[in-house]
Amino acid sequence: MAEQSKMQTNETYKSNLIIEANFLKIQGLYQDAAGKFAEAAQIEEQLAEQWLAQGAGTEAAIHQLSALSCWGQAGDLYRAMNMGEQLLTQSYLSSIQRTDLLAYLQQLQQRYTQWASQWSLQLATN
């Protein structure tokens, strides 16, 4: 019971962090937003572990998906993509979650390619 209550408190806190991060992002305060997204990602990872410990894979996957989305929005694309690849190997992922994850990973890879090519171009012109 106490564990459930703690998890609910963490879920509320994480939701508030994501709203605040989005609020900062739309104001162009990207670095501040990244810090909030990273903190939210860590809480999502903890929540996922707690659900896994209870044998609730589908619930855990919801938080793992959110964690990798938060890492992506925090700018840590490598961590997000790596997490996504690992998650794809899990049997508890539902077919809808798998489809969503594949689509999201594709978006992350496109963003990473775009960033990496721009970065290479900048290095070449310096």
Next chain:
Amino acid sequence: MMPVADDQVHLEQIVQLNQIDTRWFLPFLIYRFKEHTDQQVIQFQVTLQGIPQQTSNKRVLELHWKRESETLSSPPIQTSVITEWAAYGMACVVVPFYTGLQIAQVTQIGERFDFWVRKDGEKFGLEVSGTLDGNLEQRQRIKQRQLLRNRNQVGGYVSVTSFQEQHTILSFHRIKDTP
């Protein structure tokens, strides 16, 4: 002189009924209201569709706020983003007021709706949308379809608001209503 309203709410109080901190949305909501009034009060028509325990489906809602809540003056933010966040703000008012539910969580990627709402152990989805002057009924139908395609197979609520028409539709849908 405004007509007599069916219901009255104070924004700063009503948003505290939600589980998550929904005060972030108020400046955007008030910014859209201020395009229609120079006072701290506005009336909206609220259409309720399929909301449990609501006998009347048309309400005139009077919304009050404090001058110090008007913190957004000329924001360097896209118009569509302001409208979206203002619509979130409106949902954070009408959902607790007309359903008694609390907005409990933001959703994750691919969940097909924006928030989880909760009361007495029951959980539903909430999809929110706002427009300045679009066709509200059409938008409500689009959002209903989106909500009911959710991966959790839960029913839920749709809240759509037209700030030009000063009109909100709040509707409830079960999975069996899937068009």
